[in-house]
Amino acid sequence: MKVMEGAEAIADAVRAAGPKVVSAYPITPQTHIVEALSQAVADGRLDAEFITVESEHSAASVVLGAAATGVRTFTATSSQGLLYMAEVVLNIAGMRLPVVMTVANRALSSPLSIWNDHQDSMTLRDSGWIQLFAQTAQEAHDLHLVAYRIAEDPRVLLPVMVCVDGFVLTHAFEPVEPVSDEAVSRYLPPLSLPFVLDPARPATFGAYADPTVYTEARFAIEAAQRRSAQVLSQALGEFAALTGREYSPDFDRYRLDDADVVMVAMGTAAQTAQVAVDEMRDEGVAAGLVAIRRFRPFPAAELVAALGNASRIVVFDRSVSLGSGGIVAGELRSALYGRLLPQIVGVVAGLGGRDVSVETLTQAFRAERDGWIDLRPDLEEIAP
Amino acid sequence: MSASEHLIQPGHRACAGCGLLVGARLAADTSDGKIAVVNATGCLEVTTTAYPQSAWRVPWIHSVFGNAAAVATGVRAGLRVQGKDVPVVAQAGDGGTADIGLQALSGMLERRDDVLFVCYDNEGYMNTGVQRSGLTPFDAATTTTPVGEWSFGNPLPKKDLVSIVLAHSPAYVATATIAYHKDLERKMQRALATKGPRYLHILVPCPLGWKFEPRSTIGVSRLAVMSNLFPLAEWRDGVLGRVKGPAVPVSVDEYLKAQGRFSHLFRDERGVDARATIQNMADETARRFGIRAYGDVVGVESPAGHAGAASSNG
Ligand code: SF4
Numbered sequence: 118m119k120v121m122e123g124a125e126a127i128a129d130a131v132r133a134a135g136p137k138v139v140s141a142y143p144i145t146p147q148t149h150i151v152e153a154l155s156q157a158v159a160d161g162r163l164d165a166e167f168i169t170v171e172s173e174h175s176a177a178s179v180v181l182g183a184a185a186t187g188v189r190t191f192t193a194t195s196s197q198g199l200l201y202m203a204e205v206v207l208n209i210a211g212m213r214l215p216v217v218m219t220v221a222n223r224a225l226s227s228p229l230s231i232w233n234d235h236q237d238s239m240t241l242r243d244s245g246w247i248q249l250f251a252q253t254a255q256e257a258h259d260l261h262l263v264a265y266r267i268a269e270d271p272r273v274l275l276p277v278m279v280c281v282d283g284f285v286l287t288h289a290f291e292p293v294e295p296v297s298d299e300a301v302s303r304y305l306p307p308l309s310l311p312f313v314l315d316p317a318r319p320a321t322f323g324a325y326a327d328p329t330v331y332t333e334a335r336f337a338i339e340a341a342q343r344r345s346a347q348v349l350s351q352a353l354g355e356f357a358a359l360t361g362r363e364y365s366p367d368f369d370r371y372r373l374d375d376a377d378v379v380m381v382a383m384g385t386a387a388q389t390a391q392v393a394v395d396e397m398r399d400e401g402v403a404a405g406l407v408a409i410r411r412f413r414p415f416p417a418a419e420l421v422a423a424l425g426n427a428s429r430i431v432v433f434d435r436s437v438s439l440g441s442g443g444i445v446a447g448e449l450r451s452a453l454y455g456r457l458l459p460q461i462v463g464v465v466a467g468l469g470g471r472d473v474s475v476e477t478l479t480q481a482f483r484a485e486r487d488g489w490i491d492l493r494p495d496l497e498e499i500a501p
Numbered sequence: 502m503s504a505s506e507h508l509i510q511p512g513h514r515a516c517a518g519c520g521l522l523v524g525a526r527l528a529a530d531t532s533d534g535k536i537a538v539v540n541a542t543g544c545l546e547v548t549t550t551a552y553p554q555s556a557w558r559v560p561w562i563h564s565v566f567g568n569a570a571a572v573a574t575g576v577r578a579g580l581r582v583q584g585k586d587v588p589v590v591a592q593a594g595d596g597g598t599a600d601i602g603l604q605a606l607s608g609m610l611e612r613r614d615d616v617l618f619v620c621y622d623n624e625g626y627m628n629t630g631v632q633r634s635g636l637t638p639f640d641a642a643t644t645t646t647p648v649g650e651w652s653f654g655n656p657l658p659k660k661d662l663v664s665i666v667l668a669h670s671p672a673y674v675a676t677a678t679i680a681y682h683k684d685l686e687r688k689m690q691r692a693l694a695t696k697g698p699r700y701l702h703i704l705v706p707c708p709l710g711w712k713f714e715p716r717s718t719i720g721v722s723r724l725a726v727m728s729n730l731f732p733l734a735e736w737r738d739g740v741l742g743r744v745k746g747p748a749v750p751v752s753v754d755e756y757l758k759a760q761g762r763f764s765h766l767f768r769d770e771r772g773v774d775a776r777a778t779i780q781n782m783a784d785e786t787a788r789r790f791g792i793r794a795y796g797d798v799v800g801v802e803s804p805a806g807h808a809g810a811a812s813s814n815g
Contacts, residue, residue, distance in 0.1 A: 137582040138575060166578040171608035175571035178564060182539065182575025185562050188582055208564045314537050314560040314576060316587050321555035323563035325547045
């Protein structure tokens with residue numbers, strides 16, 4: 118057990134996974150991750166091509182090109198950087214390349230903010246990437262290893278975004294038990310892809326598709342997304358056998374069995390939400406928590422099964438589909454529609470680094486209707 | 502070479518007379534197939550890779566419009582760490598090179614990545630329906646620089662992309678066009694044999710966008726060189742080496758009137774001045790490369806009577 122910064126814990130897992138090509142472009146609060154990896158390369162602890170590029174667009178492009186040749190790759194980004202690489206992000210998924218990327222979650226402009234919320238990765242939720250959200254530095258470390266495992270599984274072959282709260286996780290120091298290099302090498306077999314760019318066996322990647330085949334190609338991604346849930350479950354099972362650390366493949370269930378009022382949260386706030394649940398319980402409310410780990414593919418069936426007893430669900434969103442409401446709330450409503458009939462309240466809070474305290478979350482528990490719960494009560498939108 | 506041996510197979514979907522496909526096939530065949538190709542979005546991609554078919558007999562990858570150079574960096578790195586010493590060729594049209602792809606190209610050249618970047622310059626966004634790009638020449642009519650009562654085609658001169666590339670001190674730079682295919686093949690061979698960042702700029706006339714008959718593609722390419730608007734030059738480590746230009750240059754009029762995109766230059770008085778300006782550009786280029794300018798050729802009148810004056814300005 119070591120006390121490590123979140124970014125360092127992530128970089129250590131990536132180093133142990135042994136990517137052959139790493140591309141790096143700085144953006145806060147991701148920077149400590151690629152800095153640590155560049156140091157690992159400089160010290161000879163990681164044998165990789167470390168490529169400093171001129172933009173996130175190129176950072177994504179470099180790992181795309183390298184992955185297509187059949188090697189393990191890594192890059193990390195945040196916020197505007199993720200948006201800047203967006204078109205390549207979609208192409209990586211479309212070309213079924215098993216890239217693993219950390220997204221240090223950060224708010225989007227405008228106004229400019231360097232602080233945490235989930236708007237960046239949520240904006241790319243439809244890109245075809247598997248999305249996993251970590252709650253702690255330990256989990257962030259572990260999920261990166263699991264991410265390579267599922268991305269590279271022949272039943273999946275999809276990129277994975279490991280989403281970690283910027284600053285709150287990336288820059289916080291926590292005790293972490295790193296997986297040993299020897300255990301990692303047992304857990305992660307060498308990458309072997311069915312098709313690679315190789316003059317010995319020429320193949321065309323990223324072809325042009327007319328209307329007779331485009332749908333089929335997109336559906337193949339959808340099918341792989343669905344398959345990945347099962348693969349993730351197996352990969353986490355083996356990870357538990359290796360390390361003793363167990364993670365559920367969809368979401369954590371906290372005091373859920375007899376819960377009447379359930380909060381749904383993602384990322385580091387889920388840890389705070391446990392305390393809020395306990396406080397609500399002390400007040401006599403049968404509160405519980407669902408802490409989503411796997412946002413893509415969305416665990417709809419699992420949520421239906423787990424939320425059967427709840428009469429009221431409060432979804433805490435750290436991102437918003439402007440003009441429509443909290444994103445997870447919307448997804449949950451469509452997942453439950455016609456199957457369960459709880460009252461669902463969507464609350465948006467913690468945007469742009471606004472503190473998410475136990476009080477914020479108990480306030481959310483008490484919210485009666487959808488809304489932005491931590492707006493200052495003395496401020497109102499003034500119509501032009 | 503029989504048709505079945507070409508590395509870009511027949512049966513692609515390009516327009517009849519497409520100079521781009523001629524250039525790309527010449528370039529690919531020169532490599533003997535021992536390359537990996539990274540392609541930007543554009544005519545070359547959509548005409549040769551319509552799934553489930555592919556005209557390419559070499560490893561080929563397309564990602565998006567502006568990132569061919571960066572993907573090539575990744576491909577090169579991926580192949581190198583596996584001990585596969587295969588030249589990587591990134592290729593794009595003028596839009597994917599000089600406009601949207603310029604940042605990635607600059608990054609690749611700056612890092613001194615071992616990649617050959619080939620620009621197939623057809624002087625416009627042809628795949629989307631002939632719009633102006635940074636490499637569209639002065640006064641050319643395109644769908645976004647149309648000719649009208651108040652406009653006279655593209656008001657901006659063609660971006661000097663080769664100078665921008667040269668400012669990065671690449672290992673090898675050359676210009677070529679399909680009319681001089683031996684020259685093109687030789688430059689492609691040299692580029693492939695060189696290590697480090699390399700750049701080949703190939704002028705590839707587009708019958709659709711330049712508005713000429715498909716049978717004239719090679720003739721129009723030749724006139725670009727003969728009129729000094731497109732000298733064939735080569736730089737090694739930034740030093741200008743061999744330049745090929747016409748022994749007896751032709752006036753730019755010969756080149757311009759062969760293409761419908763310049764037809765407005767021959768309609769009325771306004772065209773006379775415009776052609777003189779273009780002749781000056783050609784003469785300037787000739788001087789820069791140390792080849793004969795049209796106005797210098799004894800006994801040849803400059804078309805608008807301005808070329809001589811331009812020489813004395815030089
Ligand atoms: S539009 Fe021009 S460049 Fe494109 S395929 Fe047709 S001739 Fe070739």
